[in-house]
Amino acid sequence: MRASAFVYPWDVNGDPEAPARIAGLGVAQVTLASAYHSTRALTPRHPRHRVVTAEYAAVLYPPGPRWSGRMLRPYPAGDWAPGDAFGEAADALARAGLEVHTWVVLAHNSRLGAEHPDTSVVNAYGDRYPWAPCIAQPATRAYLVDLAVEAAVRPGARGTELESLGWYGLAHLHAHDKTGGVGLGDAGQYLMSLCFCPACRDGYGEQGLDPEELAGGVRAALEPVWRGAPSDGGWAGVEKLLGAERADGTRAWRDATARSLQEAAVRAVREAAPEGFRVLLHADPVSYHCGANAGVDPGHILGVADGVVVPCTGGAGLVVPFAREAREGAVIAANFTVVSGMGGSPGTLAEDAGEARRLGATELRLYHAGLASDGDLDAVRVGLRRC
Template sequence: MTTTPLKGANLYPWDVVGDPDCAPLLAGLGIDRVVLATAYHTVRALTPRHPRHKVVTTPHSAVFFPPDERRWRDAALRPVQVDGGGASFGAAAAELDRAGLRVYAWVVLAHNQRLGTLLPAHAVVNAFGDPYPWALCISSEQVIAYCATLAAEAARQPHVAGVELESCGWYGFGHLHAHDKTGGAAPDPYSRLLLSLCFCPACASGYRGAGLDVPELRAGVRRRLEELFAGRPVPPLEDAVAGAVAAMRVAAADRLREAALSAVREVRPDLPVLLHADPDPLVTGANVGVAPGALFAPGGADGVVLACQKRSEAGLDAVRAYAGRATAGQAVAATVSIVSGMGADLADLAAWSADLGAAGATELRYYHAGLATAADLAALAPHA
């Protein structure tokens, strides 16, 4: 059945603070909610419509609110405020709230290159022993505690009407990190998974618990990746081994997700909590792999956010898969691009949005209102 999706937009706090026209402009476009960055990774962002600045750079992963020191005093991993903008989330949320916009706290969890660099024992380590400092390993109990506490801290912020959790699961190889130079041996999805398998001590313990011989597994992954680097097809892991690896990783992701959801609900049981996800349970990255049945299981998330930036049958299939499992009140949000400079097809926006609604999307997320030019927003206006 075709639905009429609610409309939201992504923003950074610096898009709002110092621009008195930002919140009224979005409200005038029919935007219902703003997904506002609360904890975010390193970024350089263009702000083409802001009256005071045009480029904003955050040099490391940070939060945009003052962390409650009582909750982090004994933590192995703890967030830091961004320089010069540590309280900007609260100021931006207040402006958006005054304009009648619901504010959802957008929280990036396992993607944190600052903590992975300073505390490499808690970062993903591949089969060759190479650390991925941008990817915290969710097998680590300290990482789970960090993510859960951070999610709860975001929920405590004023004017928050919902929480969206990004990278609430496995992060791995696939990431544009700094000046990325990894395209020389472009991995297919399976090779990307092998490159993302972690062999830190916590993961090694998890593999052993799944009945795997860790040195043998590591050697097998290396052999297969050497085929990739030689330019040859990569053979799959044996079925029994692949099944055990998958079971271990799904169980670890389940633990993190349950801890983060429980932490938010302990603080604010009234808040909807949405998860940025992908229906393939072994996908790594910002949109973590969670099977629709698991995400919408009793006690699970209140909604899902899917990457549907450009028209694709895969995007529609993902919406259909989650919509088929969602019950009344559970959101299926589709993120669509509205920035022409980032490849958005604004001429197709109305048709693509209608198709997503027909597939079962209950909400749209316009990405990204702060990065959009005046021309982009003018093109959006007839459809918003």
């Protein structure tokens, strides 16, 4: 199975040994971040630093002239990835014999929400989620499509992997997070992720729902949850809390909104890319799920993109819905965390990859070559040889 390792430019730039080290893992490809959200990352082998703090969501290359005069535009990175950090790292990795694909984070941007609060998801209580741009708003959609094109089709890249190309919601790996005190479950997370910005209120109206009545219904449905009642049960749990008609109306609006954005972004990337350029989405096969792995309909997305990257660290079961819908040549990449300190299991990579392949995966993704310890990387080398 073809394997690719995720990498940040700061893992490579300034470390002359990094490209050969990554190639030595046995991967054929790297998925190199070109647009990324804020983060704090360890660099356990870098000769110049041990911690990199990316203070805000940024592009890791100089943004182009298409953004001139626009209100919504990407931010160039600070000193954690100066200049064309992506291009510098891509060149070094390519010289080591690795095929470079871009890693593009889209609808996840806290600085955008802080500076332009009207772009953010607004829940039924009126709370804004600055990390979550609302993908229903026309200006935000135009920004995301253009960002996908520019950040995906970088010089030398042979493909792209688009992350968070869909709805983002309440769940967020936020610094000093204090939101776990109530177990919201799958259904509660959905209700707390419904957006009530003006664009979404209009969208609910198109589904025959009164947005004020709907917001009140969401608050009423969640009241027992705040007191400790369970809110799990998948979509049936959402219907139980909100009522089937209202639940289905919200999902119809949100599914259609996400699908049309995904179609527009993939189409625009393909129009700008050279022949043979692969476009994959980080995806979850449950369309109402939110987050970095955007909820999708497997049959639809595999008719739009060249494939998907599927989270598999807790097991490869999410591969199955995509494998059932895959056309010939579709990529279904099983994504495994190989950083033991982040819950990964690099020592069982060969077995995990074998199970993913049995379930229908065609490729592997390894998260993350820059964050992993030396021991984790040794285990990856062994595991890939066994594969």
